[in-house]
Amino acid sequence: MFDWLIVGAGFAGSVLAERLATQRGERVLVIDKRNHIGGNAYDRYDAAGVLMHQYGPHIFHTNSQAIVDYLSAFTEWRPYEHRVLAQVDGQLLPIPINRTTLNKLYGLSLSTDEEAEAFLQTLAEPVDEIRTSEDVVVSRVGRELYEKFFRGYTRKQWGVDPSELDKSVTARVPTRVNEDDRYFADQFQCMPAGGYTRMFEKMLDHPGIKVMLNARFEEIRNIIPFRRMIFTGPVDEYYGFRFGRLPYRSLQFEHVTLDKPWHQPVGVVNYPQTEDYTRITEYKHLTGQEHSRTSLTYERSAAEGEPYYPVPRPENAALYKQYEALAEQEKDVWFVGRLATYRYYNMDQVVGQALATFRRIHTALSEVESAGPAALAAAN
Known part of the structure; x- marks a missing residue:
């Protein structure tokens, strides 16, 4: 019993x-x-000896000291600030959108938060009532940036247009007027030093x-x-x-190991305009592992399969x-x-x-x- x-x-x-x-x-x-x-946070060493995440990238971030204190009983931490680039119009640009994104995309030289905010205001379109994911983005950055960065990615990820999704989906991604290129702004951003699976084993x-x-x-x-x-x-x-x-939306993962030390400049690159996959993850950025080879995951969204996202x-x-x-x-x-x-x-x-x-x-x-x-x- x-x-x-x-x-x-x-x-x-x-x-x-x-x-x-x-x-x-x-x-x-x-x-x-x-x-x-370990659930979807399960990680393992692949055949090449690279520590990778079986079900796509899992980056720990929180503003709760209590949660960090609790998990610290089962793991030490590696500081890691997640950065994501999006391939847009043939360039790799920071996402969430920030001042650097605007300068590179439009050939501008915005130098202050105020200048960036004023520029975004020229793009933004007023929305009477923000109900959908499309409304969130268009009301903040306008339709052109919405089309370039959000619409295609969201359609691949969710299988429906952002105009059919609750506002909470795109509201999770901020828009910045400074040069902060971190994906998250939480106080604590780190990775379990020995991996997630080791943490679960101790737990x-x-x-x-x-x-x-x-x-x-x-x-x-x-x-x-x-x-x-x-x-x-x-x-x-x-x-x-x-x-x-x-x-639910499901995910499909294609894991690949390459005979070179690095493949891309950051842990995750999004593809909102091209390709059938949504993003590529390169795990050595996340884990800090030193290895002569590198392992990637190509991620695709699917209507059928294991449930991942409500x-x-x-x-x-x-x-x-x-x-x-x-x-x-x-x-x-x-x-x-x-x-x-x-x-x-x-x-x-x-x-x-x-x-x-x-x-x-x-x-x-x-x-x-x-x-x-x-x-x-x-x-x-």
């Missing part, structure tokens, strides 16, 4: 397993349908935690006894797609609300993570959600335990 069954060995499941085992002394079984831990290394890989929830849910559950998979799958399938459209949010209503009625089942709550979360946000969930669980169970043996027996 396990105290907990945790479905999924990614950030949400692993953090909760660690907390439940170390802070409450409970027995936890973590299962995952894949043959490895799950506890005598109270058992990990079972290549294990599907539907195959073992009625075989292995447990008292309570944490589910981090797709919530619609948990309920047998009762109301229909929640739409599709932010009003009708999908309404469908999720039906599943959420069922989830809220569950006794002793908690739904945590991107797939289980149908939200686009960064890694630090998933860690924060998992830590907050543990605090709620601990508080609730502590109240039951303090009520005496009869209450505890009823809860179990």
Whole structure:
């Protein structure tokens, strides 16, 4: 008998397993349908000996000291500030758009934030009500930059035009008037020094935690006894797609190793105008590894396959609300993570959600335990 069954060995499941085992002394079984831990953050050394990310680039960034402190118990950190270039009109230009982007693209010599802001104002088009991803960009930088940097990339990534997507998608990408070419502006930007998989291994290394890989929830849910559950998979799958399938975008990865030390000047290059892939990642920029060869990933978006990104459209949010209503009625089942709550979360946000969930669980169970043996027996 396990105290907990945790479905999924990614950030949400692993953090909760660690907390439940170390802070409450409970027995936890973590299962995952894949043959490895770490979820989509899983990294490995490829045949050439290059450390790469199996499911595309994962860059850790956060403004939360508490989340950094928690994860630091399981890893040391390598400082890394992520930079992305976009191939636009035959040039490699910084994205998010900044003053350097404008100067290179238009042959300008803007030298101050004020000059860059004034120039953007000449491009921006007023939008009465910002509802879609197209509205966000056009109202800030105008239609020409929208077409060059955003529309094609978004159509490849999401399979629909930005005018059909919620404003949250492009609102995640800022526009800057200074020369800051970092992709993120968070206070903490770093990578696990030994890789993500090593961090997960340490997180799950506890005598109270058992990990079972290549294990599907539907195959073992009625075989292995447990008292309570944490589910981090797709919530619609948990309920047998009762109301229909929640739409997700999937990804396809083509991993390549080249016989040269470097391929591109930054970790990620986006292709909003050309190519069928969305971006190329070169991992040595991220990891700091020294190697005579280099490994890349060509990334393509797809309608079918493993679910990666919830599709932010009003009708999908309404469908999720039906599943959420069922989830809220569950006794002793908690739904945590991107797939289980149908939200686009960064890694630090998933860690924060998992830590907050543990605090709620601990508080609730502590109240039951303090009520005496009869209450505890009823809860179990």
